[in-house]
Each structure stands twice: as structure tokens, then as C-alpha cells.
Amino acid sequence: MTDEIAETYDVIVLGAGPAGENVADRTAAAGLSTVVVESELIGGECSYWACVPSKALLRPALLRAEATRLPGVDTMVTGPLDAPAVLAHRDAMVSGWDDQGQAEWLESANIALVRGFGRIAGPRQVRVETPGGEVRLTARHAVAVCTGSRAAVPALPGLDGVRIWTSREATSARRVPSRLIVVGGGVVATEMATAWRALGSRVTVVVRGERLLPRVETFAADLVTERLRESGVDLRFGATVTSAERSGGPGDRIDVTLGDDTHLVTDELLFATGRAPRTEDIGLDTVGLTPGDWIDIDDTCTATGIAGDWLYAVGDVNHRVLLTHQGKYQARIASAAITDRARGNALDTADWGRHASTADRLAVPQVVFTDPEIATVGRTTEDAARAGLEVDVVDYDLGRVSGAMQYDPAYRGHARILIDPRRRVVVGATFAGPGVAELLHSATVAVAGEIPLDRLWHAVPSFPTISEVWLRLLETYRDEQHSRVGA
Numbered sequence: 001m002t003d004e005i006a007e008t009y010d011v012i013v014l015g016a017g018p019a020g021e022n023v024a025d026r027t028a029a030a031g032l033s034t035v036v037v038e039s040e041l042i043g044g045e046c047s048y049w050a051c052v053p054s055k056a057l058l059r060p061a062l063l064r065a066e067a068t069r070l071p072g073v074d075t076m077v078t079g080p081l082d083a084p085a086v087l088a089h090r091d092a093m094v095s096g097w098d099d100q101g102q103a104e105w106l107e108s109a110n111i112a113l114v115r116g117f118g119r120i121a122g123p124r125q126v127r128v129e130t131p132g133g134e135v136r137l138t139a140r141h142a143v144a145v146c147t148g149s150r151a152a153v154p155a156l157p158g159l160d161g162v163r164i165w166t167s168r169e170a171t172s173a174r175r176v177p178s179r180l181i182v183v184g185g186g187v188v189a190t191e192m193a194t195a196w197r198a199l200g201s202r203v204t205v206v207v208r209g210e211r212l213l214p215r216v217e218t219f220a221a222d223l224v225t226e227r228l229r230e231s232g233v234d235l236r237f238g239a240t241v242t243s244a245e246r247s248g249g250p251g252d253r254i255d256v257t258l259g260d261d262t263h264l265v266t267d268e269l270l271f272a273t274g275r276a277p278r279t280e281d282i283g284l285d286t287v288g289l290t291p292g293d294w295i296d297i298d299d300t301c302t303a304t305g306i307a308g309d310w311l312y313a314v315g316d317v318n319h320r321v322l323l324t325h326q327g328k329y330q331a332r333i334a335s336a337a338i339t340d341r342a343r344g345n346a347l348d349t350a351d352w353g354r355h356a357s358t359a360d361r362l363a364v365p366q367v368v369f370t371d372p373e374i375a376t377v378g379r380t381t382e383d384a385a386r387a388g389l390e391v392d393v394v395d396y397d398l399g400r401v402s403g404a405m406q407y408d409p410a411y412r413g414h415a416r417i418l419i420d421p422r423r424r425v426v427v428g429a430t431f432a433g434p435g436v437a438e439l440l441h442s443a444t445v446a447v448a449g450e451i452p453l454d455r456l457w458h459a460v461p462s463f464p465t466i467s468e469v470w471l472r473l474l475e476t477y478r479d480e481q482h483s484r485v486g487a
């Protein structure tokens with residue numbers, strides 16, 4: 001016999017990843033009673049199996065790579081990474097996969113918590129399966145679905161018995177495999193290939209397309225390709241895995257077959273082949289939506305096609321941008337909409353739409369933490385062309401910037417900005433090179449703020465920093481050494 005509990009709150013948040021936590025934080029701070037439902041760990045994928053552990057594995061790898069290129073330090077860095085110490089550092093960064101600290105934070109923020117698997121059960125209703133029985137929740141104002149995404153793995157012969165790695169295993173593994181095959185050429189694939197190669201694995205990357213990182217500027221992907229090859233990673237382009245089989249027992253190994261009948265042998269097989277929404281079993285059908293689909297939203301993060309404006313979808317689950325900082329940005333918008341609607345205030349949706357279309361579509365920053373780092377915001381040359389936009393393309397070799405030479409006398413890197421020639425504002429920027437991650441926010445401010453070029457000249461970069469590339473890019477543009485593409 002299990003107990004059944006029924007409770008009513010102003011706001012129910014389904015999923016306590018970065019998106020859910022930020023919605024709850026703000027609605028609770030605005031005085032709305034708020035409950036969060038979480039089936040695994042408070043903090044979500046980002047804290048335990050994605051951003052945080054992956055960067056904890058990558059930072060030592062990138063630092064070591066940088067150190068080996070700096071005279072005076074290079075001779076000190078002769079051995080491999082201390083893998084057990086790096087893995088222990090990763091464990092500490094994810095608090096040993098213990099969310100007690102996060103639970104305490106929820107309590108301090110006056111947010112109720114129900115641990116269990118939640119499902120929508122009709123308008124404003126959520127039922128949570130908990131170890132102690134079912135908890136029935138009713139929302140006076142809003143239900144925010146923040147259930148995130150999971151690794152999408154293709155259905156291939158033999159895969160069920162292989163115990164493959166997804167991003168979860170790749171970020172939480174407790175020992176370094178001798179051999180690792182990574183399937184995919186996107187961000188997760190290239191970051192994990194970088195990390196595990198540096199930790200000592202022999203890594204093969206199997207990429208269906210003809211290049212890595214298809215969404216970034218080609219020059220940036222080429223630099224990463226070059227460095228991965230130099231580090232000993234075997235890159236196979238135009239290749240697909242058609243089947244895999246694990247032998248098990250002593251000498252356990254995985255036999256992998258590629259489309260051209262090549263056979264590879266590995267200890268672990270990582271599929272980094274995209275993401276799928278965690279919506280297949282959350283009761284979407286009870287409100288007329290399709291289980292397993294991404295949830296469509298408007299610019300206030302309100303689910304479209306639902307009467308009464310009570311259902312919101314925030315973070316990965318709406319498929320706008322699968323990045324933590326964008327999920328948190330959306331959480332700020334959604335919680336403002338929830339609060340305004342709860343107070344009976346009219347929403348200035350046009351205003352939200354204007355901002356969201358900049359921040360969620362035209363000025364999305366992303367760092368790829370490979371060697372070298374790639375930092376990108378706004379348009380790339382390819383997507384400007386796809387959108388039929390006319391842009392001026394301004395390039396500069398980062399190796400010629402004094403601040404970069406301080407990093408490495410033979411610094412390899414490149415910068416590109418895209419300028420709208422009519423409005424004379426920057427609409428896209430990509431930097432590729434060691435240490436460029438922290439340069440990105442300057443570009444995000446320029447793109448999101450639509451700062452006129454004439455004003456950018458007065459943003460004086462410090463000497464000697466990599467940021468001096470801004471000045472060089474503006475000078476290059478002034479000297480008309482650029483190309484115009486599109487329209």
C-alpha cells in the first residue's frame with residue numbers, strides 16, 4: 001500500500017537542470033510558491049555528465065598542450081597527464097555525483113522539491129512517481145517542462161549488447177580505455193576525442209561527413225583537425241559504423257565494422273551522434289502534444305498549441321539552442337512571463353520577441369573546448385550565405401597579435417568577423433586559437449549590442465592581450481582588405 005499526496009503550488013517545474021533551477025529560482029524569488037520535480041540529480045546533465053565534467057577533463061589537456069609550446073615551460077612538461085589525478089579532479093568538480101549541496105540551495109531559495117519521475121496529467125496537473133507513492137501536483141499558474149535532452153544513438157545491429165559509451169559514460173568513466181572509437185564529428189565528439197587522447201587513449205574518430213564541426217567556420221574546424229592529427233588521433237572521414245559486437249570475458253573488446261567493411265577493434269565505443277528530447281514518457285499526450293517530440297515555443301517560452309498559456313518549455317527540450325547559458329537565458333524570460341501572467345499583467349511579448357530573437361537566434365555564443373579552442377557568436381560565413389545575407393568577411397591571423405605570441409611564439413590561430421555593410425555592425429565572430437574562450441564575450445557584446453563600428457574603435461584593447469585582434473580586424477576592414485559575400 002503506498003501513500004498518495006496531493007499538493008498545489010503556483011508553479012511546477014519538471015526537471016532541475018540549469019533551465020529548471022533558474023525558472024524556479026526566479027518564480028520563487030518573485031513570491032510564487034514553486035516546486036521542482038527531479039528524477040535524478042538536482043543540477044541536471046550539465047553539472048554531472050556534460051559541461052562541468054567535460055571541462056574538468058579538458059582543462060588539464062589544454063593547459064598541457066599550451067605549456068608544451070612555451071619555451072622554458074616545455075622542457076618541464078615531458079610526461080603524460082596524471083590521469084588518476086585528472087579523474088579525481090573531475091570527480092571533485094561534480095561533487096562525486098552527489099547533489100546534497102544543490103538540494104540545500106533549493107531549500108534556502110524557498111523552493112519545494114519532489115524527488116521522482118514526473119508526468120503531465122492534463123492541464124496544470126503533474127503526477128510524480130516517487131519511492132513513497134504517487135504525488136499529485138496542481139499548478140495554479142504554470143508548469144515549466146525543463147526535462148532536457150539525452151544522447152541519440154542510432155539503431156545498429158549488435159549495439160544493444162555492446163554497452164556503448166554515450167556522453168554520460170564519456171564524462172564519468174573511472175578508467176582510461178587503451179583504445180577508444182568516437183563516432184561523430186560535432187562538439188561532443190571532438191571535445192571527448194581531445195580529452196581522452198590527452199589522458200592516454202588511442203583514439204579513432206569516425207565521421208560520416210567530410211569535416212569536423214560542420215557548424216563552425218571551416219578555418220576553425222581545420223585547426224582542430226590539424227591538432228587532433230598531430231596528437232595522434234586517427235580521423236576517418238566519410239565513414240559510418242554499420243555494426244558492433246563486444247566479445248566479453250577475458251580480453252574483452254569491441255569489434256566494429258564500418259560501411260566500407262573496414263574492421264576496427266576498441267575497448268570503448270562512444271556514440272556522440274546528437275541529442276533527443278526527454279519527452280517520450282512525460283504525459284505530453286494528455287495535453288494534445290506528441291510524446292518524443294521537441295516542444296515548440298513562442299518567444300516567451302510558452303508552449304504553442306496549448307490553451308490557457310500555462311505550459312512552458314525551457315532549455316534543451318525546446319530545441320532552440322542546446323547550451324546551458326541559453327537555457328538559463330530562456331529561464332529568465334519564461335519566469336518573467338509566468339510572474340507577469342500570475343499577477344495579471346499584460347505581457348510585452350513584442351519586446352521579449354525582439355530580445356529573444358537576438359539572444360536566442362542571432363547572437364548565440366559558444367565555446368568548443370578543443371585544442372585549439374573555438375569561440376563563436378552570431379553568424380558564420382556559411383549560415384549568412386544560407387540566409388541570403390550580404391556580409392563583409394574580415395580575417396586576421398591571430399599568430400601576428402602580440403598577446404598571442406606571449407602564449408606561444410609560434411601561435412596558430414585565426415579570427416574572423418562578419419560585418420553587415422549597410423548597418424556597419426558586427427553580425428558574427430569566430431576566434432580559433434589557444435586562450436580565445438575568454439575573448440568571446442567581447443564579441444557577444446558587439447553582436448548583441450549592435451555596436452556601430454565607429455564606436456568599436458574606441459573600445460581600446462589592452463596590450464599585450466589576444467583582444468588586440470579587435471583593433472587589427474577593424475584596421476583590416478578600414479583598409480578594405482576584406483571580401484564581400486552573399487546577396
Ligand SMILES: Cc1cc2nc3c(=O)[nH]c(=O)nc-3n(C[C@H](O)[C@H](O)[C@H](O)COP(=O)(O)OP(=O)(O)OC[C@H]3O[C@@H](n4cnc5c(N)ncnc54)[C@H](O)[C@@H]3O)c2cc1C
Binds near residue numbers: 014146
Ligand atoms: C558532453 C556535453 C558537454 C556539454 N558542454 C557544454 C558546455 O560546455 N557549455 C554549455 O553551455 N553547454 C554544454 N552542453 C549542453 C548542456 O549540457 C545542456 O544544454 C544543458 O544541460 C541543458 O539544460 P536543461 O536544464 O535544459 O536540461 P538538463 O541539464 O538535461 O536537465 C534536465 C533535468 O530534468 C530531469 N528530468 C528529465 N525528465 C524528468 C521527469 N520526467 N521527471 C523529473 N525530472 C526529469 C533530468 O533528470 C535532468 O536533471 C554539453 C552537453 C554535453 C552532452
